[in-house]
Amino acid sequence: xxxxxxxxxxxxxxxxxxxxxxxxxxxxxxxxxxxxxxxxxxxxxxxxxxxxxxxxxxxxxxxxxxxxxxxxxxxxxxxxxxxxxxxxxxxxxxxxxxxxxxxxxxxxxxxxxxxxxxxxxxxxxxxxxxxxxxxxxxxxxxxxxxxxxxxxxxxxxxxxxxxxxxxxxxxxxxxxxxxxxxxxxxxxxxxxxxxxxxxxxxxxxxxxxxxxxxxxxxxxxxxxxxxxxxxxxxxxxxxxxxxxxxxxxxxxxxxxxxxxxxxxxxxxxxxxxxxxxxxxxxxxxxxxxxxxxxx
Amino acid sequence: xxxxxxxxxxxxxxxxxxxxxxxxxxxxxxxxxxxxxxxxxxxxxxxxxxxxxxxxxxxxxxxxxxxxxxxxxxxxxxxxxxxxxxxxxxxxxxxxxxxxxxxxxxxxxxxxxxxxxxxxxxxxxxxxxxxxxxxxxxxxxxxxxxxxxxxxxxxxxxxxxxxxxxxxxxxxxxxxxxxxxxxxxxxxxxxxxxxxxxxxxxxxxxxxxxxxxxxxxxxxxxxxxxxxxxxxxxxxxxxxxxxxxxxxxxxxxxxxxxxxxxxxxxxxxxxxxxxxxxx
Numbered sequence: 001x002x003x004x005x006x007x008x009x010x011x012x013x014x015x016x017x018x019x020x021x022x023x024x025x026x027x028x029x030x031x032x033x034x035x036x037x038x039x040x041x042x043x044x045x046x047x048x049x050x051x052x053x054x055x056x057x058x059x060x061x062x063x064x065x066x067x068x069x070x071x072x073x074x075x076x077x078x079x080x081x082x083x084x085x086x087x088x089x090x091x092x093x094x095x096x097x098x099x100x101x102x103x104x105x106x107x108x109x110x111x112x113x114x115x116x117x118x119x120x121x122x123x124x125x126x127x128x129x130x131x132x133x134x135x136x137x138x139x140x141x142x143x144x145x146x147x148x149x150x151x152x153x154x155x156x157x158x159x160x161x162x163x164x165x166x167x168x169x170x171x172x173x174x175x176x177x178x179x180x181x182x183x184x185x186x187x188x189x190x191x192x193x194x195x196x197x198x199x200x201x202x203x204x205x206x207x208x209x210x211x212x213x214x215x216x217x218x219x220x221x222x223x224x225x226x227x228x229x230x231x232x233x234x235x236x237x238x239x240x241x242x243x244x245x246x247x248x249x250x251x252x253x254x255x256x257x258x259x260x261x262x263x264x265x266x267x268x269x270x271x272x273x274x275x276x277x278x279x280x281x282x283x284x285x286x287x288x289x290x291x292x293x294x295x
Numbered sequence: 296x297x298x299x300x301x302x303x304x305x306x307x308x309x310x311x312x313x314x315x316x317x318x319x320x321x322x323x324x325x326x327x328x329x330x331x332x333x334x335x336x337x338x339x340x341x342x343x344x345x346x347x348x349x350x351x352x353x354x355x356x357x358x359x360x361x362x363x364x365x366x367x368x369x370x371x372x373x374x375x376x377x378x379x380x381x382x383x384x385x386x387x388x389x390x391x392x393x394x395x396x397x398x399x400x401x402x403x404x405x406x407x408x409x410x411x412x413x414x415x416x417x418x419x420x421x422x423x424x425x426x427x428x429x430x431x432x433x434x435x436x437x438x439x440x441x442x443x444x445x446x447x448x449x450x451x452x453x454x455x456x457x458x459x460x461x462x463x464x465x466x467x468x469x470x471x472x473x474x475x476x477x478x479x480x481x482x483x484x485x486x487x488x489x490x491x492x493x494x495x496x497x498x499x500x501x502x503x504x505x506x507x508x509x510x511x512x513x514x515x516x517x518x519x520x521x522x523x524x525x526x527x528x529x530x531x532x533x534x535x536x537x538x539x540x541x542x543x544x545x546x547x548x549x550x551x552x553x554x555x556x557x558x559x560x561x562x563x564x565x566x567x568x569x570x571x572x573x574x
Contacts, residue, residue, distance in 0.1 A: 052514075054514060054516065054517075055516060095514075105514060113427060124514050124516070124517035125514065125516040125517050125520070127336070137533050142517040143516055143517055143519075143520035143566070160520055160521060160524045160562065160565070161523065161524050176558075177380045178524040178527060178528060178558055178562065179523075179524055179527055197527065197528065197554075197555060197558060198527055198531065216554075218531055218551055218554075218555070219531070237547060238547075239547045239548050239551070240538070265542055265544065265545035265546070265547065265548070266545075266547050283547065285531075285547070285551045286472065286534075286549060
């Protein structure tokens with residue numbers, strides 16, 4: 001009798017432990033909690049998002065005068081606060097514990113905003129994706145990449161190691177990074193200032209007349225692909241790198257009286273494409289600067 | 296005593312015990328009582344304001360590197376307080392070349408205006424060419440002076456952005472005819488500039504060594520990226536410094552070094568902030 005009771009107790013204990021483990025497993029594997037909030041705004045709102053945990057931020061636009069914030073936190077160890085003050089919407093995501101695991105300290109955001117919206121987004125490691133938004137924006141990331149598509153305005157992007165891909169962007173672009181790359185494709189930008197210490201820079205597109213384009217990389221490759229219709233003054237210089245001019249047939253001596261530097265410590269190339277209406281300045285410390293014409 | 300006299304007493308002596316006459320007036324005058332109450336409330340509130348905290352050194356270094364990169368400053372401004380300098384040293388400042396030049400220029404202006412006021416009147420036909428000649432001859436000097444005061448390093452990202460970003464700069468570029476370029480000056484860094492770089496490096500190193508060994512920001516990936524990029528910057532700075540040691544006149548390398556120092560200061564700030572933002 002006593003033996004049987006002991007066996008029953010063991011079975012009950014084992015079943016209990018099994019149930020507990022299953023419940024724990026379910027808790028770990030449960031889908032992130034998703035919240036959707038709507039905010040009525042006027043024509044040109046400002047959205048400020050500070051995500052100091054891991055996570056992705058996606059911003060898309062629509063015609064409505066409303067901002068929709070959809071957030072999902074991977075665990076209850078992340079706090080998400082959303083607040084509206086007039087046309088300003090503040091979103092904050094922070095970790096509630098000191099040493100959460102990477103998958104626990106994660107919050108993802110999807111924002112839908114009016115087309116004319118100003119953005120200030122800051123994240124640590126996730127991707128920032130912005131599409132079809134017209135407005136000034138400041139985007140900051142440590143290791144996350146920044147992808148922009150069909151955006152316009154004064155665009156400021158700062159990363160530590162994240163890269164920028166800017167497709168069909170217009171307005172003014174400033175990019176600063178230590179090891180991130182910058183890829184600018186089919187732009188309509190009239191002012192570009194790109195600086196990366198070790199990253200590569202690719203500019204593939206037209207130079208707007210009277211525009212000013214400055215691209216600097218310490219160690220990386222700078223590649224500029226222009227079209228036959230472009231018109232710009234070019235100044236490329238490097239301390240220890242090389243200037244690889246693959247468009248010599250299109251590059252005339254500078255028509256505005258600028259001459260190659262006599263500085264013995266730098267290699268430089270100065271010339272003009274077309275009438276020299278835009279101004280392009282490329283510089284590197286030890287990387288290669290390549291200039292070529294698109295087919 | 297009248298209200299204005301009481302105000303004067305408060306202005307001169309503050310809220311220290313008032314003279315008997317002022318106290319008598321204050322006891323009788325409701326306006327002055329209100330005024331006195333306001334002043335007292337302000338004084339109490341002012342005492343509760345916490346003392347200002349100086350920003351960390353790395354902020355100043357970042358700022359200084361930015362200004363140096365833009366060519367706005369070339370050397371450190373003296374930091375001594377005027378009050379701590381004895382009066383005879385202040386007197387000796389008067390005989391410094393810059394001060395003498397300013398005084399000389401002032402005297403010339405005064406003499407010139409006296410001459411213009413007292414000179415015989417010329418007709419406009421005679422006058423115009425003279426003034427134009429004076430203007431054209433003075434233009435290069437002004438330009439050269441401006442260039443020597445604020446040299447804009449060629450190819451510098453911030454400098455060129457400032458140069459081309461401002462509408463004034465664009466107008467100048469279009470309207471002023473090209474002027475003869477100033478002969479290239481000696482680009483060797485001044486002792487103060489070397490000291491500045493050394494000081495910056497020392498402060499940044501100190502900040503770097505003060506970074507906690509534990510993970511910053513509760514985010515392993517961000518922490519790894521920050522630290523990896525710090526190593527990248529340190530390597531780049533070392534490379535630039537080695538190059539500059541061999542070729543002190545390499546201006547382009549100097550510009551990259553300045554930018555790297557600035558980035559390092561910003562990165563360290565971000566790292567320290569990450570560490571602090573952990574609740």
